[in-house]
Amino acid sequence: MSASSFSLLFAAALAAMVGVRLWLAARQLAHVARHRDRVPAAFAGRIALAAHQKAADYTAARQRLGRVEMLVDAAVLAALTLGGAFSLLVAWTGALPAGPLWQDVALFGALALVSAASSLPFSWYATFVVEERFGFNRMTLGLWLADLAKGTLLAIALGLPLLLVVLWLMRDAGGAWWLWAWLAWMAFQLLVLVLYPTVIAPLFNRFDPLPTGEARERVEALLARCGFASSGLYVMDGSRRSGHGNAYFTGFGRAKRVVFFDTLLARLDGDELEAVLAHELGHYKLRHIAKRIAWSALASAAFLALLAWAMRAPWFYEGLGIAPALVPAAMARPGVALALFSLALPVFTFGFRPVAALYSRRHEFEADAFAARTASAGALAQALVKLYEDNAATLTPDPIHSAFYDSHPPAAVRIARLQAAAV
Numbered sequence: 001m002s003a004s005s006f007s008l009l010f011a012a013a014l015a016a017m018v019g020v021r022l023w024l025a026a027r028q029l030a031h032v033a034r035h036r037d038r039v040p041a042a043f044a045g046r047i048a049l050a051a052h053q054k055a056a057d058y059t060a061a062r063q064r065l066g067r068v069e070m071l072v073d074a075a076v077l078a079a080l081t082l083g084g085a086f087s088l089l090v091a092w093t094g095a096l097p098a099g100p101l102w103q104d105v106a107l108f109g110a111l112a113l114v115s116a117a118s119s120l121p122f123s124w125y126a127t128f129v130v131e132e133r134f135g136f137n138r139m140t141l142g143l144w145l146a147d148l149a150k151g152t153l154l155a156i157a158l159g160l161p162l163l164l165v166v167l168w169l170m171r172d173a174g175g176a177w178w179l180w181a182w183l184a185w186m187a188f189q190l191l192v193l194v195l196y197p198t199v200i201a202p203l204f205n206r207f208d209p210l211p212t213g214e215a216r217e218r219v220e221a222l223l224a225r226c227g228f229a230s231s232g233l234y235v236m237d238g239s240r241r242s243g244h245g246n247a248y249f250t251g252f253g254r255a256k257r258v259v260f261f262d263t264l265l266a267r268l269d270g271d272e273l274e275a276v277l278a279h280e281l282g283h284y285k286l287r288h289i290a291k292r293i294a295w296s297a298l299a300s301a302a303f304l305a306l307l308a309w310a311m312r313a314p315w316f317y318e319g320l321g322i323a324p325a326l327v328p329a330a331m332a333r334p335g336v337a338l339a340l341f342s343l344a345l346p347v348f349t350f351g352f353r354p355v356a357a358l359y360s361r362r363h364e365f366e367a368d369a370f371a372a373r374t375a376s377a378g379a380l381a382q383a384l385v386k387l388y389e390d391n392a393a394t395l396t397p398d399p400i401h402s403a404f405y406d407s408h409p410p411a412a413v414r415i416a417r418l419q420a421a422a423v
């Protein structure tokens with residue numbers, strides 16, 4: 001392939017991605033607006049018109065903000081690659097009085113700053129304007145800044161060693177470096193899985209044991225019935241940051257924990273809580289988590305092999321905006337290839353999104369069916385109605401937008417299936 005045809009291919013893929021995303025956003029906005037004035041028949045009497053309209057307005061506000069952010073991201077990516085800004089960063093970091101490994105680390109640091117500069121204003125606006133306007137935000141600016149500082153330190157503490165190992169393997173481990181890098185990546189993910197519940201999550205939230213009472217008895221009975229070994233039931237102070245509710249599993253093996261947001265506990269009764277937990281338990285029992293990890297392991301092996309191939313081709317560098325005179329120096333720095341590859345890859349994998357979303361929605365249906373068998377379909381349907389209302393999730397998404405992006409099936413489809421199972 002020539003550098004100019006790869007440039008053209010990348011530009012076409014980027015333009016196609018932006019075009020599809022704009023089209024989907026326009027469809028979603030129009031669909032939600034068209035159904036704003038009437039609660040869908042399946043929810044009549046259970047959700048008030050005011051709540052339905054709040055969900056429509058919240059969905060539209062987030063969609064509009066997401067659209068601006070997507071355009072900014074695409075413009076930044078185009079400026080970095082085709083516009084030559086990344087090539088400048090390569091030249092600057094290459095002139096630093098440091099070893100080649102640290103020049104590459106500086107390159108990643110510079111990219112992280114660019115990414116922070118383009119994403120932080122959106123994150124701030126989403127929290128303090130959009131979430132605030134709809135009554136969901138509970139964060140203060142101080143907490144937001146503290147989260148940002150902790151998140152940055154954590155990313156450095158965990159990410160820097162991984163980056164150093166991968167760069168070292170790319171440089172010194174020979175032709176099969178990508179296989180070793182893949183093993184290092186898998187080991188890293190395992191480490192994060194172990195550290196997340198015990199070290200990382202407690203940096204951001206408080207975890208208290210689920211207090212004794214009806215809720216705890218119901219949850220323990222369900223876990224015993226399903227033969228689920230867990231090392232603890234916890235309540236997380238999710239209300240510190242937002243009014244949205246959730247429940248999740250974390251950790252693996254015998255160290256699994258069940259975590260409920262305090263916002264969820266405050267809202268659901270015993271039956272509903274049991275049904276929501278049964279759904280989450282379904283994901284574990286049906287091996288959804290293991291399947292997802294297996295798929296992502298397969299994908300990362302394929303991507304690393306692709307990177308190992310692409311980084312030996314001059315067109316890969318020049319096609320993504322590296323100045324021709326700089327290409328030989330860039331090819332001697334594995335960090336350049338790694339950074340360019342991670343910038344360009346999402347543009348080419350965007351088209352697989354509907355497939356991943358479909359796979360995820362199939363798992364959601366299976367977990368719902370599991371909950372219907374082990375707890376109560378009716379109680380899960382009731383809990384979902386409450387959660388949709390509390391989270392102001394739209395009940396009337398555009399079908400194509402939903403098919404493309406949504407990891408969960410549309411509310412009406414999910415609840416209709418549960419109600420069919422309940423009778």
Ligand SMILES: [Zn+2]
Binds near residue numbers: 280367
């Ligand atoms: Zn689920």
